[in-house]
Amino acid sequence: MNRMSILLAALAFLGPIAVPIAAGEGSAGPKKIPVILDSDIGDDIDDTWALALVLRSPELDLKLFVTDYGKREYRGKVAARFLETAGRTDVPVGLGLDVAKGEGGQAPWVKGYDLAKYPGKVHQDGVGALIDMVMKSPEKMTLLCVGPLPNIEAALEREPRIAERARFVGMHGSLRKGYGGKSSPDPEWNVKADPAACRAALSAPWDITITPLDTCGLVALKGARYARIRDSKDPVARALVENYRAWCGNDPGRADRESSILFDTVAVYLAFSRENLVMERLGVRVKDDGITAIDEGAKKMDCAMEWKDLGAFEEFLTGRLAGKEPAK
């Protein structure tokens, strides 16, 4: 062996140890995927689980968090305090469109938190920050959207070229199944809350991947899996459980037993993997009543329609969120 071949052999030997490997199909290799998370965090608790999963997924590089669907100060505080707890104040927080006022179930967790003191950047024009981030990114940006979509409609109007420079991954719709695995579709909340905005996002000329209720509506952690997260000492897991306890409000026992339905976590997973999912390429039309109809004449998108192994996904999610394995 000459010196070069010894070196190559050594690298080949060290490779799996020294180089982080991105897991799952759909990832291009060890390079991280740049993502912007557009979320209605602070209403249903699953957005907080989704943010935790983004922060605990080495495949993803969170570039910006943007609050969507109003309540911008409140949602901004939940995101900022969560990022601060996770040691990720490098992530800017953008405040999205002011389409609704108020707070939600996680208000006790941010009582007294001053958004102006967030050590990272806070953008008052979150839609503008999103557009800038997409337009200036050297690589195609992933817009990870887990709420109603007023920001995305506004961003497409202000700068249509974002559709050439980003792909859309979202938790939207209900195609063959409804809430709780029901055998007919429902108007899914993220669509029904603003059907016109959803139609704008799901007809823009970008690549689209969605998890409708057909798959995301079935994910919940119970028993030993949930207990690993509930009892974890990991700071992100602890912040997650604190938020969940606040959100459970007058049913505190629920946070001891099990998670709620974790819809949005499936969109995060789809940003880097499809391994456990059966994907179909379908035309999807957004109707005014919030129904998303399969329509071969409509814009085609990759839809996660069934689980190959839901248990394997729940185990994966638990491992990511519980942090280090507890000592046996």
Ligand SMILES: [Ca+2]
């Ligand atoms: Ca959401």
